[in-house]
Amino acid sequence: MSHQPYEKWLLSEEVISQQDKESLKIHLQECKSCQDLHYAWQAVEQEFAINAQVEPQSGFDQRWEIRLEKTRETRRQKRITVSIGITLGFSLLATWSILLADLTNFSLSSFLGNLFATLGQFVSRIIHILRGVESLFRAFPLAIPISAAIGVSLMAVVTLLLAFWTASLFKIYQPKQGVILK
Numbered sequence: 427m428s429h430q431p432y433e434k435w436l437l438s439e440e441v442i443s444q445q446d447k448e449s450l451k452i453h454l455q456e457c458k459s460c461q462d463l464h465y466a467w468q469a470v471e472q473e474f475a476i477n478a479q480v481e482p483q484s485g486f487d488q489r490w491e492i493r494l495e496k497t498r499e500t501r502r503q504k505r506i507t508v509s510i511g512i513t514l515g516f517s518l519l520a521t522w523s524i525l526l527a528d529l530t531n532f533s534l535s536s537f538l539g540n541l542f543a544t545l546g547q548f549v550s551r552i553i554h555i556l557r558g559v560e561s562l563f564r565a566f567p568l569a570i571p572i573s574a575a576i577g578v579s580l581m582a583v584v585t586l587l588l589a590f591w592t593a594s595l596f597k598i599y600q601p602k603q604g605v606i607l608k
Contacts, residue, residue: 432449435450436450436460436463437463502599
């Protein structure tokens with residue numbers, strides 16, 4: 427026998443039509459399971475009506491809010507600690523990988539020479555790019571305001587994207603509101 431609409435009607439506080447009431451009444455006369463449910467639910471409702479709701483002890487709200495804030499702070503600190511630990515771990519791994527890979531034929535003079543040569547090439551390329559940009563601006567004087575407008579626009583877009591990204595990270599890593607059960 428199907429109990430679905432009858433159980434829903436018994437446990438719901440919705441007002442049902444007269445035809446549904448008659449159907450429920452007939453079903454309750456025939457179905458022992460739904461009769462038991464009906465009487466049990468009536469007993470529960472009577473208990474709720476008789477017994478008054480217990481008020482929390484004074485100061486409960488403040489204690490609960492303090493505990494919630496401490497729990498949130500602890501979780502936030504744990505996330506930060508884990509993030510820093512993972513970052514440091516990867517940094518150490520990368521450093522040791524570089525050192526161990528180059529340890530077999532390591533020479534301080536060769537290392538310093540390569541370092542300064544690389545820095546020199548980098549500075550040389552930057553100077554070359556700046557001279558190219560300078561000659562471009564001399565050839566096209568209108569390019570300066572246009573590129574300035576484009577540059578400012580791009581910086582504004584990047585700033586907005588970074589702001590949205592940061593806001594989304596705060597939203598993602600905020601603890602959910604509600605009761606925390608331990």
